[in-house]
Amino acid sequence: MSAVSSDLLILNQWHNASIQEHIDRVINDLLVSFPCAEQLSADQRRGIIARYTTVLEGNFIYWMTGAYLSVRSEEARSIILGNLREEVRDCHPGMLRKFAMAAHAVPTDSDALGVYQNLSKVRLFIGRLSPIPILVMMTFFEGFIQRFMAYLAEVAERQGSAEQEYTEVHGVCDVAHTQELFRALEAEMMLACEPVENLFEGVDLLQTLIRNIGDASIGKIRSQAEN
Helix, strand or coil, X not given: CCHHHHHHHHHHHHHHHHXXXXXXXXXXXXXXXXXXXXXXXXXXXXXXXXXXXXXXXXXXXXXXXXXXXXXXCHHHHHHHHHHHHHHHHCCHHHHHHHHHHHXXXXXXXXXXXXXXXXXXXXXXXXXXXXXXXXXXXXXXXXXXXXXXXXXXXXXXHHCCCCCCHHHHHHHHHHHHHHXXXXXXXXXXXXXXXXXXXXXXXXXXXXXXXXXXXXXXXXXXXXXXXXX
């Protein structure tokens, strides 16, 4: 390895560590922003599960596919393709739908309208196919989902649900997914020829959407969707 390549690798590893620290802070802030499960009414519990389902069920594979289409490194492609295979092979959208049904939280038109604006912003961001910002966003999202599963499981239990396959699977598999996506990010950064602007743009957009999911005030969310 040349001196230039070695210096670039060290720089990218430093950036990766800095990115991970930022992501961890954002995840921590999001988790503490959610109201305690025992303080939620049945309607509020249903709303959180339904809005989460609305966002994940029909969009996660699309977002990860956007990541696959955008990256240039073979390592990143291989990692993302493995993630997509697992999503499709094990029918994760169907797993989530079963989870929502058992918790009496099948999404309605109101739930879809409640997240529509912020969800559209994330979709448009993915459509730009900017590899590094998308990888940063997806790494953040996998990390958040893994740590959010205990809370989501408790909310469902308080809804009378005994269906925990979705939360149990993602509480485990997304640990490895997060680590793998950090490796994909490092591989992709090695190919970057210039500094990336708005590195955390996708994280910021997705953070806003997640806060939208966690807003237990259903009336407030509806009013935001109507504006």
